[in-house]
Every structure is written in structure tokens, then in C-alpha cells.
Amino acid sequence: MSQPTPRSSLRGSTIAILIGGLGGILLLALAASDLDFGPTRIDRSGRLSIHLNGVSQRMARDVFLPTKGWVLQIRFPDLPVSESPDGLVVILRSERTGATIEIQDRFVFQEDYATLVIPKQMGLAAGLLSVRAIFTDPGGRKFEDSRRIRIRSPLGSLPIGARQVIHFDFGVDHDGDGVPDFWKDLEVLGLASGSHPDLARLIADRIEARALARVEAAYDPDHDPNFTGLARDQVTVLFEPISDPAALITRICVGGSDPSQRDLVGHVRFDLGNEDKTSLECNLRPAAGLFPAELETYSGDPLYREVLDPFVAARGGRPIGEHPDDDLETLSESLRAHFDADRRSSRQSKILRAIAVIGDVLGSIMAHEAGHALGLVAEGRPSVGLFGGSDGADYAHNVDVLGQAESSAWLMNAGGNLSFAELAGEADGGPLQFRPLNFAYLRDRVIVTDVR
Numbered sequence: 001m002s003q004p005t006p007r008s009s010l011r012g013s014t015i016a017i018l019i020g021g022l023g024g025i026l027l028l029a030l031a032a033s034d035l036d037f038g039p040t041r042i043d044r045s046g047r048l049s050i051h052l053n054g055v056s057q058r059m060a061r062d063v064f065l066p067t068k069g070w071v072l073q074i075r076f077p078d079l080p081v082s083e084s085p086d087g088l089v090v091i092l093r094s095e096r097t098g099a100t101i102e103i104q105d106r107f108v109f110q111e112d113y114a115t116l117v118i119p120k121q122m123g124l125a126a127g128l129l130s131v132r133a134i135f136t137d138p139g140g141r142k143f144e145d146s147r148r149i150r151i152r153s154p155l156g157s158l159p160i161g162a163r164q165v166i167h168f169d170f171g172v173d174h175d176g177d178g179v180p181d182f183w184k185d186l187e188v189l190g191l192a193s194g195s196h197p198d199l200a201r202l203i204a205d206r207i208e209a210r211a212l213a214r215v216e217a218a219y220d221p222d223h224d225p226n227f228t229g230l231a232r233d234q235v236t237v238l239f240e241p242i243s244d245p246a247a248l249i250t251r252i253c254v255g256g257s258d259p260s261q262r263d264l265v266g267h268v269r270f271d272l273g274n275e276d277k278t279s280l281e282c283n284l285r286p287a288a289g290l291f292p293a294e295l296e297t298y299s300g301d302p303l304y305r306e307v308l309d310p311f312v313a314a315r316g317g318r319p320i321g322e323h324p325d326d327d328l329e330t331l332s333e334s335l336r337a338h339f340d341a342d343r344r345s346s347r348q349s350k351i352l353r354a355i356a357v358i359g360d361v362l363g364s365i366m367a368h369e370a371g372h373a374l375g376l377v378a379e380g381r382p383s384v385g386l387f388g389g390s391d392g393a394d395y396a397h398n399v400d401v402l403g404q405a406e407s408s409a410w411l412m413n414a415g416g417n418l419s420f421a422e423l424a425g426e427a428d429g430g431p432l433q434f435r436p437l438n439f440a441y442l443r444d445r446v447i448v449t450d451v452r
Contacts, residue, residue, distance in 0.1 A: 041142070048135050048143035049075050051113075053445050054226040054436040058401055063437075064152045064383035064447040068120040071226045071445065074133050075113040079143060082109045087136040095128035095148070108229040115229040126153050150383075158444045159274040159375050162236045165247040166370045168215075170208050172253040174284055180204070181255030185292040187319070190311030191354060196321030198328050203320060203351075206335060207359045208241060214363025214425075215239050215370065218411060218434065225439040235442045237374065250373045253282035253289035254366070260287040263297040264415065268369035270396040272378055273448060279373060290369060292362055301420040307357045310350050323347055361423040364432050368411055372396055375448070376438055377412050383449045386441055389414070398435055410435040 051073040052060045074081075074090060081088050090104040103122075107114035118124065132146040170182045183200045186192035186207070192200035220234035243249060252268060260267075267287045271279060281288040298304045309315045320326055325347040333339060334348040335355075344352070371377070377388030377396050389399045397414040398406040406413050409422050411432040418432070425431035433439075440446045 043141065043143045044145065046145070047077065047079055048081075048133060049145045050131055050133055050147050051075055051227070052149070053440040054224075055440065059387065059437060060382075061147075062382040064150045064449065066154055066158075066444065066447055067124045067126065067151055068118050068122070069443070069445055070118050070440070071228050072116045072118060072131065073113050073227050074107065074115075076135065076143075077112045079112075079135060080137060081114065081135055082111060084138055085109055085114075087138070088114070089134045091132045091134075093130045093132070094125065095130060096125070110229060113227060115227055117228050117230070124151055126151050152383075152447050152449075154444075154447055155449075159448070160235065160237060160442055160444055161248060161274075161277065163248050164236070164274070164277055164374070165238045165240055165244055165249045166373065167240050167243050167249050167251045168212065168366060169243075169251055169253045169282065170204070170241060170255065172255050172282060172289070174256045182208075182292065183255075185255055185257075188293040189295065189308055189358065190313065190317055190319045191308075191358065193319045193321035196326075196328075199321045199326060199331065202328065202332060202335075203355065206355045207362065210355060210359025211363035211366055212239060212241060214360050214431075215367045217431065218364070218367040219442065221433060221439075223433070225434060225436045226443065226445065233443070235439075237370075237442070239370070248277035250277065250279045250370075251282055252366070252369060252373065254292065254362075256284065256289065256291055257293050258287050258291040259284055263294060265292065265294045265297075265365050266290045266369040266415070268372045270372045271375055274373070274375040281369075281373065290362070290366060292358075295358070295361065298420040303357070303421045303424060303426060307354050310347075311354065320351060326351075357424050357426075360425050360431070361420065364411065364418075364423040364425070365415075367432075368415070371412050371434070371438070371442075374442065376434075376441065378448050382437075383447055386437055386446070386448060393417075398438070406435070408435075410438070412438050 051057060052063060052065065053071050054073070088104050089102060091100055091102055093100045103116065107116045129149045129151050130146060131149060133144065135143045171180050173179065174181055183192055183204055186200060186204060187194060191203050216239055219237060224230070224233060226233065258264065258267065267289065268281045269279065269288065283289065310317045311319050313319060325345045331348060331351065334344050335352060376386065377398055378385040379388040379390040379396065381387060387399055387401065388396050393414045393416050394405060398410050398412045400406050405417060409418065409427065409429050409432060411434050419427065421427040422432055434442065441448065
């Protein structure tokens with residue numbers, strides 16, 4: 001047999017390279033096409049994902065959930081699940097018994113998520129539970145996610161009881177002179193005058209009503225923090241300006257100067273798990289309660305100056321009661337909701353603006369301090385804590401999963417990290433709200449265990 005020439009060897013190598021190259025191009029083309037060869041590939045990229053109580057997956061991975069009342073969401077941005085829900089299967093599996101149940105027919109479908117508030121009738125038992133969600137789209141593609149959940153039965157009663165009342169006492173008179181301390185706080189802000197008690201009462205009542213409405217809005221929001229799909233999802237705590245001796249009352253006094261340190265408007269003790277449902281936050285030594293006069297700490301803020309400079313004598317303003325337009329009868333009429341705004345004087349419009357802003361700021365602080373009395377924010381990771389800080393200004397305030405100050409503006413962030421505009425609800429994010437994990441706690445949707 002003759003030996004091949006060098007030319008024939010080169011030709012064979014060239015043909016092999018061409019065939020290999022053409023084959024590679026063909027494989028790439030097939031991979032880029034919609035043709036499906038072999039077993040169906042499952043997409044676990046996160047386009048279909050399981051969430052709990054509206055909380056981010058990283059923050060929720062350690063939570064313990066009760067046997068009922070928590071919220072399960074299946075999110076599917078850019079997938080046609082709501083149009084083709086027949087392609088969705090959601091399976092719960094008990095890790096202890098191996099029993100499984102399909103629950104997709106129980107979900108309420110929204111635009112890009114399905115939601116289910118776990119009912120008591122589902123009969124979940126304590127222990128590990130796995131959730132698996134699978135969606136097959138009309139083209140046969142499969143998307144999947146799974147996670148394990150820890151269920152626990154609450155030890156004793158739930159921390160936020162249906163009969164819990166927070167009494168905000170605006171009538172406290174620490175010095176016993178017959179004048180509510182809150183009125184004197186308004187004098188410091190230029191919103192009252194000691195020589196015009198009837199006007200002081202009028203303004204105080206309006207600010208009190210505005211502040212209480214702000215508190216109720218925070219605990220009964222018009223949005224859906226935990227993505228329940230419910231029209232209303234209010235917290236069961238009541239907020240009252242008067243006392244109810246038949247209820248479990250935490251009393252928080254509003255008024256008086258803080259003798260311990262100037263610059264903090266509120267001092268309410270953090271009550272882990274809301275164990276003391278009848279606590280009293282109404283002292284001067286040690287300081288406990290709310291001290292509206294300390295709002296002066298924001299006196300350099302542009303919004304503060306816009307709203308209060310017209311009434312602060314030291315800034316060239318005139319306190320309410322010291323201006324010709326501050327007649328009680330005229331001012332009372334101009335503050336009524338039905339009054340024609342065009343008939344108000346410039347002074348009356350400024351008074352109305354001050355009532356609204358100071359009422360909203362004070363209400364945000366009241367909602368924040370009431371949160372401390374109810375058990376927000378326990379330090380540590382779930383299930384021991386609620387991602388609260390352990391020391392300094394961060395103690396019992398929101399921190400992120402890395403233990404750093406929360407970057408988003410939430411109602412239970414450290415007060416020093418919240419601006420006057422944020423407290424007033426006039427920053428870009430609108431009125432401050434509870435972080436979804438905070439709200440889940442207030443609705444008994446997570447279990448916080450005290451193992452310390």
C-alpha cells in the first residue's frame with residue numbers, strides 16, 4: 001500500500017474542520033430556536049417565585065410561621081399565569097408525614113401574582129412544610145420554584161390581641177397648673193398663646209384629630225403591605241384619645257418637655273412580644289411619652305421653617321392669637337371642611353397648613369412609638385427577632401439583613417434617620433409605612449420566639 005501524499009492529508013483535515021464547523025453552527029441554531037428536543041427543561045430563574053407575607057425572600061428565609069393567617073404568594077412577572085391559571089400547580093408537603101395537597105384552586109389571581117391567606121381550615125400542623133409551584137405555559141415551557149417553611153404553634157396568646165388599646169393622652173398636666181402640657185408645647189411652636197386659651201384648645205383639638213387619623217392610617221393602610229389581595233387588612237389594635245377601663249390599655253402621654261435630653265420627641269419603652277399590655281408611658285424621670293416641643297430639633301429643616309416661621313416670634317412670626325385674623329369665631333369657621341378655601345385669608349391658610357403638617361408629623365411619631373409598645377422591632381434575625389438593631393440608635397429599630405441601617409424609609413427606622421418631610425409624608429415616598437415584616441408581626445403572621 002502506497003503512503004498518502006502530504007496534499008491528500010491536508011485535504012482530509014480541511015474536510016473534517018469544515019464538517020465540524022458546520023455541525024457546531026447547526027447545534028447553535030437549534031439551541032437558539034424554539035424547537036424542543038428531549039425532556040422538557042425547567043426554568044428556575046425566578047420568573048416564577050414563592051414569597052411569604054410580602055417580605056423579600058432573603059429576609060423571609062428564617063421566619064417561623066403560625067398554623068394560620070400568614071400569606072403565601074406566587075409571583076410570576078411576565079408570565080401568563082393569570083390568563084392561564086390551569087397551568088399552575090402548587091403543592092404543600094408535610095416533611096414529617098409526607099402528606100401532600102394541591103392548593104392552586106384556593107388562590108386569588110392578580111396581574112402578576114397569586115395570593116392565599118392560609119385559613120384555619122387547612123389544618124396545618126407544626127413542623128417543616130415544603131411548597132412547590134410549577135407553571136406550564138401554553139407553549140409547554142415549565143417554570144418552577146420551591147422552598148421549605150417552618151410552622152410553629154404560638155406559645156400562649158398571640159402578642160397583638162384583638163382587645164389591645166393604645167390610649168394617647170393629650171390632657172396630661174405634669175406640673176398641675178390646670179393647663180394641658182400639650183398646649184404649652186404648641187406655644188413653643190407658635191401655634192398657641194397662653195393669653196388665648198380658647199384658640200389653644202381649638203388648634204390642639206385639630207392637631208390631635210389629625211395625628212390620630214395619621215396613626216390609624218399607618219395601622220390600617222390603604223395599600224396591601226403583605227400582598228393579601230384583601231380590600232382591607234387592618235391591625236386589630238384600637239387607638240383612642242380617651243381611656244376605656246374595660247380594655248387592655250397601654251397609655252402614652254403626649255405633652256411636656258423632656259428633662260433628660262433635648263432632640264428626641266418620643267421615649268416609649270420597647271416591650272418584647274407586647275408582654276405588658278397595660279404599660280404606662282407617662283413619666284418625666286425617667287422620661288417616657290411623647291414630647292412635641294422637641295420638634296424644635298428640626299428647626300433647620302426647610303419644610304419646618306416654611307410651616308412654622310409665620311408663627312414663631314423669634315423668626316419674625318406672630319403666634320396664633322396675636323394676629324388680627326386670629327379671631328376665634330372667624331378662625332373656627334374657616335377651619336371647617338365645608339368652608340370655601342377662596343374665602344380664607346393668607347393667615348388662615350397658613351394655620352390650616354401648620355395643623356396638617358404638624359398633625360401628620362406627630363401622628364407618624366405616635367405610630368412609631370406605639371410600635372415599640374407593641375413589640376417592634378425585636379433584635380436579631382427571625383425567628384428570635386424581626387431584624388431589629390441591638391444597640392445605640394438602632395436599638396429596636398429596623399436594620400437590614402446585614403445588620404446595617406435600613407436604606408429604605410420605613411416607619412420603624414431609627415428616628416434620627418427620618419427627615420421632617422418624611423415624617424410629614426411629603427417626601428418622594430409619601431406617608432411612612434411599616435416594613436412588610438413589621439406589618440406581618442402586627443397581624444400575627446410571624447412567630448417571634450424569645451430564646452434569650
